[in-house]
Amino acid sequence: MFEIKIDDAKYWKNCIDSIVNLIDEGTFSISKEGITLRAMDPSGISMISFFIPNKAFSKYEVEKQSSIGLNIDNLSKILASARPGEQLLMKDSNNKFAIEFIGEKSKRRYRLPMIEVKKDVEKEPKVEFESKVEVKSDSFKDILGDANLLSTYIGFKADKDSFVVSAKGDAGELEEEHMNAAEVIKKIESEKPASATFNLDYLGRIVKACPSSSYINLSIKTDEPIKVDYKIGDAEVAYYLAPYMES
Template identity: 25%
Template sequence: MFELRLVQGSLLKKVLEAIKDLVNDANFDCSATGFSLQAMDSSHVALVSLLLRSEGFEHYRCDRNFTMGMNLGNMAKMIKCADNDDIVTIKADDGSDTVTFMFESPSQDKIADFEMKLMDIDSEHLGIPESEYEAIVRMPSAEFARIAKDLSTIGDTVVISVSKEGVKFSTRGDIGTANIVCRQNTSVDKPEEATIIEMQEPVSLTFALRYMNSFTKATPLSNQVTISLSSDLPVVVEYKIAEMGYIRFYLAPKIEEEDAEAYVETNTKVETKTKKEAKPKAGTKPKVESMALVNVEPEEETKPPIEITPKTETNGEVQVMNMEPEVESKPLIETKPKAETNGEAEVMEVE
């Protein structure tokens, strides 16, 4: 038996609005510790991780760990039927192929329930290790959403650079360029309006703006957003969900087209050189390549010994295998028979 009761029903609406356009179908993992989700987008470029801890709900019960596969678009349609101040209850029985959503008004004068079929979704749960990032930026989520929206009118990608001067968002497009710099500001009256930058090393990475704009749909969940950057890791865009948990978006950096073309050309040149130089410069090649040449040469060298050894054993084999050595050996054979017997010499000359 699984059951959770959330007083702030609007919270689920905001969560689904933040992820339903990025992920179509996903598995919700239900356990004693909380209600979680982890899924990738269709292109396998972005990953979303959601956690709602059990202690954040008014009531939470999970007798055993199990998974509920749901279409997020259909789930969002169900949740939209609830008013923002309704109390939302989600129930599912063990072994059942359906899940029930129940919406109660605060005055208890209206109760509605909706049942939705569950899905069997094949997905792997990825273990995301905790990492140390070269730069961490905390800034107002509304400001980050506005920057992503403004830059998307100019270009398709955003370069996020963190240095001592602050965090810089820049883009380039057909109509021109745009640069927005946010400096650290901790002297504001409200903590949620502060911009805090923790930097171990300068970092600069490029990302697709359409994904960043998709991530900013989680802005209503939190006043602040945390952006964690490292040169060898995907960026992490995190929104805290009150005291309940978080929603994190992971996005792989984008390689610029010019860099990608140069990379491909460089690799192609290296491969071409290897193929051309393999034949004329066998001695300068690595051991693996030179071994093939060494194995071929002994086969040619072993032929003469095979032809020479039969000469001392049987004359028939020599005559069959090599005609040229017979011509060279005639003077030697002719001189011996002349001294011993003329008959043998005459037979040899006739042949």
């Protein structure tokens, strides 16, 4: 049994957006410490790890750890109906996931079926990253947009001094270089130079929910999965995306 309340329903919608941009359904683990979700996308080339601690909620009552499978696409659509100033109450109700929007003078209630999700991911992949880049969220989204004009893939190269982005397609080529501790890059930590190429569509979906005023962390190892992580308030979200390898 659990009963969880958050004062800003729209904030929870933003958190769920970070998940639904990658997967349509998943299993939430609800413990006394907080809410966790780990899942692979249907293609199997990317993974999400989401955690929000109990301190993010104004009410957090959990009798024992439980797991609930939900259609996250449907959940996101319902949360999109949140109105300014509404609170959100979530609880289990007769094997249903109950959602209640609480306004100043009104309440709306939904009950969603719990589903069985076939694949659970217990652990994040272990990668000894060679370079880590902390980049402004809005600037990184602009970089992806620049590359998307020419290609469906984007290349990253990082060393202790700079972060280089490249894209190439039939329409032309792009190269951008951003120096360490500059306007776009807050910080680069690099034990050795690292480079890899990734799918632009997936990266765009991964960072879409990141607040524009935040920073995105990119952890890179040559020709290995990239880790992309950022925060949405108290929520922590991390993604792993397999590199593109030319055949």
